[in-house]
Amino acid sequence: MSSAIKLKSLTDNIETIIRGKPQEVKYVVTALLARGHILLEDNPGAGKTVLAKTLAQSISEGAIDFQSTNGGVAFKRIQFTPDLLPMDLIGSHIFDEAKKDFVFKKGPLFTHVLLADEINRASPKVQSALLECMAENQISSGDTTFQLDKFFFTIATQNPIEMEGTYPLPAAQLDRFYMKISFGYVSEEVEFDIYTNYLAIGDSKNTVKQVLTYNDVIELQQEAENVYVHPEIIKGIVRIVQATRNHQEIALGSSTRGGITFIKCLKAWALVNQRDYVIEDDIRALAQPVLHHRLIFRNREASKTALQQLVDKEVNTLAKMGISKL
């Protein structure tokens, strides 16, 4: 089975449940293939959790360490609340009566696909515990360090920052997320479609097929790394990153890590779009989800337009470049 067919079946499979959001589905798959994590920001009920679950269910059993539910890779969901403690995530040492010793009871972080719901409701210390896992792919508790599976993929969701009772993620932590996307509401027709189908299907749990294995995903991730990025594309990204730092209306520009992440995501995105090379369209498609949350804008107006303008300008430059000049 070629990678194209694998990806097609994965996205198609998710789209049977998540209607009318092909772009967002692709973003999530891209983040997965880029070995990154994704932050969904949206109002409650937009389908964030369903998406994460569906993704997990679409990938079949294959990992050894983790308990799998519903036959897919392991999927855990944590609802973040203000009184959540780090140990609720990573687990804790519990006294074993039989062994007369403390044994480590693994928390919900030990999984393949983690849905961290409403991440900005938890206190900063819980947030940072999660983010350490995401960055280092390991968990430290007491004197032991547990390696997480290399599959480890977090889908975090957060409510819009304006809502009450939230601890906004600091810029340094937002930076760990490869992408931040928002779903938005679907159109009238799609919504109608969802309602009718939902009533017919009932629960998605039983309808989602497993289309890929754990190994398939690892292979795809490997393949994404091998996607060819033309030097001009890299130059274009350098220019965009540099421009965000020099822009009048951007207080904090993109970091170098941002740039690296951008290229990783571009590769994965190209693969998702069934190409083994990156084109200018990819830059335009990914700039917003990958870069926007890394920047701090001086005003609301700038936050809507400034990045788009930079990217449009650079994409236009690339578009006007002839083959012979490359």
Added chain:
Amino acid sequence: MNEANPKDRIQQLLIRWVLVVVPTIVIGFITLRFLNFSYTNLNTGVASQLVYFGLGLVLSYSLYHFGARWLVTFILLSIVYWLFEKAISRLPGEFDVFYATARAQLFSTLFVVGWLFGFLLVRVRWSYILIFAILIIATLVSISDTIDISLEYILAHITPVVVYGLYMFFLSPILTDRIELDAKRSSKLLIRVVLFALLIVLAFVVTESLFKNDLKAVEKELAARGAKGNKDGSDKEKDNYDDRDGLMDKTDDGYRLKDTMRVNSKMSQSDKLMFCSKLDNYFPDGTPAPLYFVYHYLTKYDPVKETFTRDINVPSFDEIKIDPVGLPMYYSYTDTTIFKKSMGDKFHKVVEAQVYLSENTWKHSVLGPSNVFAIQTIPVEKDFQKTFLSAYKIYSYASDLNNAYFVYNISASPTLEPMQKQRHDELRSVQDYSKVDKVFTDYYTTYPRGGIYDSITKLAESLVPKDAKPVDKVIAVRDFFLKRNENGKRIFRYTLKAGAVDDPNIPSSKMLYNFLFKTHAGYCTYYAGASLFMLRALGVPTRFTTGFATINRSDKNKGWYWFYASQAHAWTQVYFPEYGWLDFDMTIGNEDQQSAPKPDGTPPLPPPDPWLVLNVKTNTVDVKAKKLEVSFNQLIYFNTPHTLNKTFTRTVDASLCRVLYDKRDTTFAAIQPGDSLIIVSYKDDAKKIPQPQAGVAIEQQLLGFPSPIIADEIHISPKEKDKKKKDATKKKSKLTEKKITFKEIALLASKIVGSLLLLILLLPLFYLMYRLIRIAFSKNPNDKADQVYRAALYRFHIAGFERDAETPLDYARTKIDPTLNLNFEEFMRMYLRLKYSSGSLRTGDQEIINSFSKSIGIGIRKKVGFIKSLFNYFNVFRASRFFQQPPSINNENQSL
């Protein structure tokens, strides 16, 4: 605005100074210099004006560059001005205040203009169009005020502004962003500048080659207008006079008169020397006695134009009917009927005058004191030929009572009054016009009735009783203009800007009515016109005279007067039986203004007086001995022309002689046997000159002439062959020679502009051709794909499917393929693969390129239609957008 580091901003400012401010200051300098040339009242030195303008520009440009607020700076500026004004009014001394105010006004005007320019350049994107318009208007206004207009003149003044406009047009796109000075941007900038220069050169070449003939024709016409002296032309125009029943030729004489008046009204080029004259009229004690120089009389009321016009069919028309320009050398013409037509002989005497014209524009009429009865053309001394184009000697039957000291308005100098009183007392002997021919008096007292004319009549009659003597009526009218109000201030005043109507022509009766009853302000034609109406209303034969006021000059050259354009004048002539026509200048002096002393137009030395002028035919030429044998039957001997009863033959010694052909120096060898010559011999002590003997026939006297006759000057008459040639070219040029009007200049200008526009209109098509040629000449598939891609983008854009911020692939998918039914997306995918992937051409790719390349035109034509798709290429604005960064629209799908 920007919070980038100040160093960077200063660097940006400096770059902009070089790119924008300096060219603007340069164009400002050019325009200011030109305005100064046209408007003498501006004349305080271009340098200081430039400093004012530049200061305003640089200051405001820098301020607004650093983000100053418009309102704040404007208020600050106003406050500064206000303080400035206050400070001036505290200056000691009235004169200082006046001087400082004038200076401050000029300063503030120019400073504010510079300031506004600076503001516009920084803040308004398309401001240069506005600035360009302002400059062009200023230039055009100045051009239209200029009299001797030539094509070069127009081009010389319009070109800099046009070049500036184009320069700014080219520069404007890069000015919107930060200007980077790295190698890439610098080269871009350089390319822009070079391209700009090339375009300018191209424009000039195209204009030059396209309109070469037109330009030449216009130049010729312009030149011809300046110096139209050929006889045929004037004859024809004389015919026109007759055709029009003596009405003044609007475009010809009206123009000339208008011209002189315009000079007067605008005070522009007032230092231009029109002509100079030696007038041999002296008081018994030897002091020069100036006489006004007459050009035309306006005698007939034209009810259409409501003003007085020229009429040559008048009873006893006392102008000499000859065109003084273009006459052969030493040609003389006498009209003795003038003596009778002058209708007066008391105090009259013959006055001789020489007139040197710096322009050949004084045609149809002889410039000179009134009652010119004889004229002879004379050569201009070699050294002065650059200044004076032609000269003639005139004899005038002038009246001593027309001495300018009698004529000047006494407001100029009250000491004149006792002197003028003598003339008035003398004229009191004239009781009325009962003895004068009724036709004559009726003609010269014709005056319309009704409406405003009745109020003028009423006004005139209120000044003086109806039965007063004619001279008292004249004095009453004069005194009316000199009246003062209770504060001792004159009611009437002299101004060059008469009311709202700044018409340099003879004012219409409506304007005169306003002048008499409302404004009380005007220049010479107002005073002359008003007095004409009033005197005619009082039954005094009067005419309107245009010409030149003669002002006594320095004693350096006794008897010499020179006439500047600003001396163009109008006054009235009143008829007194037996005394003839007498000048009365009603124009009051300008109390507010002292005219600046005029430069001394050093007159040429009077030419030596010839004792003999022979009109001969050459028989033999001895080049070695420089001797000629000539035969003649016409000669001028001591200024008296004679025609002999038979042909005489004489030898002429030309060894010390100057030979001229067509007014230019040539050699003796140029004289061929059979040529017609005019041989001149001057009075010279070294020569034995036979004195004329009264009562002896000229043939008898001829025998006593020395032999050989020593010639001083030989004028070769133009040969038949040359004449024919000249006539032919004249005829030719006549065909194209029309009255050059502003319409034609505008036509030519619009042609030039039109061709430039056409060039611009065609640019999109040229670009298409370039793209298609590039496709045809592409070497390998990659290159071809590239060229097809570029051409496709361009053609879709022109067809009206403009790409916004979307990528070409999206553009293909969403805009092109659904509407045009093409395979652009397929091509784009392939193209992007070629462009960005590491792989090479695949099979079938070439097919895609070729088929898509062919389908573009078909697709567009199907959708848009052939005619419209072609027509689209003339949409320059759309085409220019293709080369710009498409506007970034916020992607609605990405809610942030």
